[in-house]
Amino acid sequence: MKFIHTADWHLGKLVHGVYMTEEQREVLQQFVRLVEEETPDAVVIAGDLYDRSVPPTGAVELLNEMLFAINVELKTPIVAISGNHDSAERLSFGSSWFRHSQFYLKGKVDDQFSPVRINGVNFYCIPYAEPGTIRQLFGDNSIHTHQGAMKRLIGKLEEEMDCREPNIFVGHAFVLGGKTTDSERTLSVGGSGCVDAGLFAPFNYAALGHLHSPDAIKHEKVRYSGSLLKYSFSEANQRKSVSIVTVDEKGAVSIEERTLRPKRDMRVLEGTLEELLDPARIQAEATEDYLKITLLDRGAIIDPMGKLRQAYPNVLHLERKIDMIDQRQKESYGMKREEKKDDIDLFADFYSEMTTDDFTPEKRKLMERVIQEAQLEANQK
Amino acid sequence: MKFIHTADWHLGKLVHGVYMTEEQREVLQQFVRLVEEETPDAVVIAGDLYDRSVPPTGAVELLNEMLFAINVELKTPIVAISGNHDSAERLSFGSSWFRHSQFYLKGKVDDQFSPVRINGVNFYCIPYAEPGTIRQLFGDNSIHTHQGAMKRLIGKLEEEMDCREPNIFVGHAFVLGGKTTDSERTLSVGGSGCVDAGLFAPFNYAALGHLHSPDAIKHEKVRYSGSLLKYSFSEANQRKSVSIVTVDEKGAVSIEERTLRPKRDMRVLEGTLEELLDPARIQAEATEDYLKITLLDRGAIIDPMGKLRQAYPNVLHLERKIDMIDQRQKESYGMKREEKKDDIDLFADFYSEMTTDDFTPEKRKLMERVIQEAQLEANQK
Numbered sequence: 001m002k003f004i005h006t007a008d009w010h011l012g013k014l015v016h017g018v019y020m021t022e023e024q025r026e027v028l029q030q031f032v033r034l035v036e037e038e039t040p041d042a043v044v045i046a047g048d049l050y051d052r053s054v055p056p057t058g059a060v061e062l063l064n065e066m067l068f069a070i071n072v073e074l075k076t077p078i079v080a081i082s083g084n085h086d087s088a089e090r091l092s093f094g095s096s097w098f099r100h101s102q103f104y105l106k107g108k109v110d111d112q113f114s115p116v117r118i119n120g121v122n123f124y125c126i127p128y129a130e131p132g133t134i135r136q137l138f139g140d141n142s143i144h145t146h147q148g149a150m151k152r153l154i155g156k157l158e159e160e161m162d163c164r165e166p167n168i169f170v171g172h173a174f175v176l177g178g179k180t181t182d183s184e185r186t187l188s189v190g191g192s193g194c195v196d197a198g199l200f201a202p203f204n205y206a207a208l209g210h211l212h213s214p215d216a217i218k219h220e221k222v223r224y225s226g227s228l229l230k231y232s233f234s235e236a237n238q239r240k241s242v243s244i245v246t247v248d249e250k251g252a253v254s255i256e257e258r259t260l261r262p263k264r265d266m267r268v269l270e271g272t273l274e275e276l277l278d279p280a281r282i283q284a285e286a287t288e289d290y291l292k293i294t295l296l297d298r299g300a301i302i303d304p305m306g307k308l309r310q311a312y313p314n315v316l317h318l319e320r321k322i323d324m325i326d327q328r329q330k331e332s333y334g335m336k337r338e339e340k341k342d343d344i345d346l347f348a349d350f351y352s353e354m355t356t357d358d359f360t361p362e363k364r365k366l367m368e369r370v371i372q373e374a375q376l377e378a379n380q381k
Numbered sequence: 382m383k384f385i386h387t388a389d390w391h392l393g394k395l396v397h398g399v400y401m402t403e404e405q406r407e408v409l410q411q412f413v414r415l416v417e418e419e420t421p422d423a424v425v426i427a428g429d430l431y432d433r434s435v436p437p438t439g440a441v442e443l444l445n446e447m448l449f450a451i452n453v454e455l456k457t458p459i460v461a462i463s464g465n466h467d468s469a470e471r472l473s474f475g476s477s478w479f480r481h482s483q484f485y486l487k488g489k490v491d492d493q494f495s496p497v498r499i500n501g502v503n504f505y506c507i508p509y510a511e512p513g514t515i516r517q518l519f520g521d522n523s524i525h526t527h528q529g530a531m532k533r534l535i536g537k538l539e540e541e542m543d544c545r546e547p548n549i550f551v552g553h554a555f556v557l558g559g560k561t562t563d564s565e566r567t568l569s570v571g572g573s574g575c576v577d578a579g580l581f582a583p584f585n586y587a588a589l590g591h592l593h594s595p596d597a598i599k600h601e602k603v604r605y606s607g608s609l610l611k612y613s614f615s616e617a618n619q620r621k622s623v624s625i626v627t628v629d630e631k632g633a634v635s636i637e638e639r640t641l642r643p644k645r646d647m648r649v650l651e652g653t654l655e656e657l658l659d660p661a662r663i664q665a666e667a668t669e670d671y672l673k674i675t676l677l678d679r680g681a682i683i684d685p686m687g688k689l690r691q692a693y694p695n696v697l698h699l700e701r702k703i704d705m706i707d708q709r710q711k712e713s714y715g716m717k718r719e720e721k722k723d724d725i726d727l728f729a730d731f732y733s734e735m736t737t738d739d740f741t742p743e744k745r746k747l748m749e750r751v752i753q754e755a756q757l758e759a760n761q762k
Contacts, residue, residue, distance in 0.1 A: 057470035
């Protein structure tokens with residue numbers, strides 16, 4: 001039995017104000033061709049199909065088209081769950097009809113825990129859920145963390161599980177020790193969002209979504225496929241791939257990776273303006289790529305972005321090394337470097353990720369009040 | 382062959398700041414029971430399933446649940462199109478899968494004009510579309526009005542139509558002479574949104590959506606089913622029903638109406654505060670109804686809304702006759718009564734319909750600038 005494990009498509013994603021839809025279409029077309037060549041028994045998508053709960057209509061159309069190609073045209077079963085970026089309710093619309101064509105879409109955790117069975121393999125699907133949702137579902141007030149919620153869920157699955165058969169877990173979670181990047185939204189503000197890889201021991205394989213690199217954790221059986229594309233410059237050096245997972249009759253698992261190639265890569269360049277605008281350099285570069293450029297010049301430069309964009313039209317972010325050094329000096333002189341961001345800074349990051357507006361001091365003040373009130377309310381409970 | 386014609390469900394509708402979801406659920410459950418009793422060959426929903434392009438998640442879940450009950454549990458084919466309140470793209474998601482269970486959902490006008498055929502009857506489905514969309518689709522620059530667009534579309538359908546068979550048109554449009562209310566959004570700002578009933582002559586029946594009353598036009602074969610519920614106080618005196626349409630082998634059509642009863646009606650009351658708070662009166666009234674109350678008192682009254690809500694908890698709107706007289710006097714003294722609202726007033730109505738915020742002078746100024754710029758741009762084209 002062979003399935004393809006993918007996750008974190010993030011359709012509708014904006015990176016520095018630019019929609020990634022065209023790249024996503026290109027790479028998903030390659031994915032459909034891969035499904036056609038490999039003829040897997042199933043495609044597993046472990047959450048974050050969309051980048052936000054209300055995705056732009058172009059993303060809705062793209063997802064519809066690609067899933068139709070895989071499921072109906074290529075007659076390949078699909079097992080998919082929602083992630084923390086998806087709206088469980090919106091994504092669920094129509095899922096009862098999709099089952100007819102073996103498209104198993106689980107948007108919300110409910111009281112149905114029976115697995116999807118495909119060619120002798122059981123897929124246990126747990127969409128992303130807040131600990132509070134699981135607490136309510138089981139009426140278990142001891143559940144406060146993602147770890148506690150996942151432990152309870154897997155305990156429930158184990159009750160029914162036949163361990164003589166191959167069992168696959170499909171989930172969207174942050175596994176302890178996983179390496180994060182800038183584009184995975186923090187799961188818990190002020191709490192623990194992590195779960196222990198050991199929880200997945202009852203399964204032959206855990207097909208995970210959430211972290212964007214296939215190397216995010218080192219574990220034989222608990223794996224992230226990685227995201228479809230690079231979605232932030234902190235992912236510039238990550239490999240992006242999908243995993244072809246083969247399960248034999250005894251439940252032993254082997255994995256192969258396949259790389260998808262977007263038309264435009266996402267990369268980081270560094271140099272002086274002169275170096276970067278040298279015609280020989282320009283000729284050697286894939287100039288259409290999405291770029292973050294760090295300029296090494298000292299002193300004033302006039303309109304560096306305008307000049308760079310003539311050669312590199314898709315520069316998304318520009319910074320100067322000199323600023324970064326200043327920043328680090330500031331930090332070493334007295335300001336404590338904060339490893340853990342506080343709630344308002346997390347929100348500020350989120351705001352600038354999701355909109356093209358400035359997070360003005362007025363907005364900051366308003367949000368601080370909201371957070372304060374929410375904390376007060378939480379403490380009173 | 383028998384089908385039920387309904388339209389304008391407007392799931393997710395806010396009336397004076399109150400979500401109608403509970404009433405909609407109640408009435409849709411009655412609708413499902415009607416389908417169970419009548420066992421029609423199809424249910425036709427002629428647009429505006431949702432009230433807005435991004436409906437609240439409760440509305441998404443309600444629609445999913447009700448369509449599933451009709452289509453899968455009761456095995457009844459569904460023919461549905463999007464209206465001007467729906468997002469064509471969002472509503473279309475999954476429609477290719479739904480066809481397997483004879484749920485024919487057409488969100489967007491495209492180049493597929495073949496009818497849905499159910500028990501010997503052809504259903505030609507034309508979702509709501511802007512004239513510009515149809516102009517582009519046919520590459521016909523002469524199309525500028527809804528009338529022109531509909532004429533072109535029906536001409537296209539006629540090319541393939543076999544007039545020896547019963548042919549039903551399913552559409553969402555404003556038919557000339559139809560009586561409007563406050564809750565149908567204007568189709569064309571500053572242009573003609575109307576189409577002529579005569580256009581539908583090639584069909585045995587036109588199952589329409591958009592106007593909210595089954596009496597909106599007087600025509601044997603071109604009909605509105607009317608909306609599911611009363612959605613504004615200007616509909617307070619309308620009958621609300623669904624139509625059971627029977628088509629015989631020769632294509633002759635007969636119609637019966639069935640009334641659905643919401644738990645809370647929407648009504649208008651008039652009287653002095655004393656009359657309305659008279660215990661005998663209160664006992665005789667269905668006090669849970671959604672009410673618009675017109676107070677006939679003269680002079681100051683302290684907290685009339687607070688007092689009324691103790692007896693009538695769902696007063697949604699309160700006005701005083703005295704204000705209305707003043708208003709009319711003002712109009713007769715020099716101020717011209719505007720039958721046709723200008724763009725900014727239309728937008729102000731829309732804003733207060735869709736949000737619970739005030740349309741402040743600052744917002745008005747901003748919107749005036751936007752409209753001005755849009756008009757400038759349109760004139761330059």
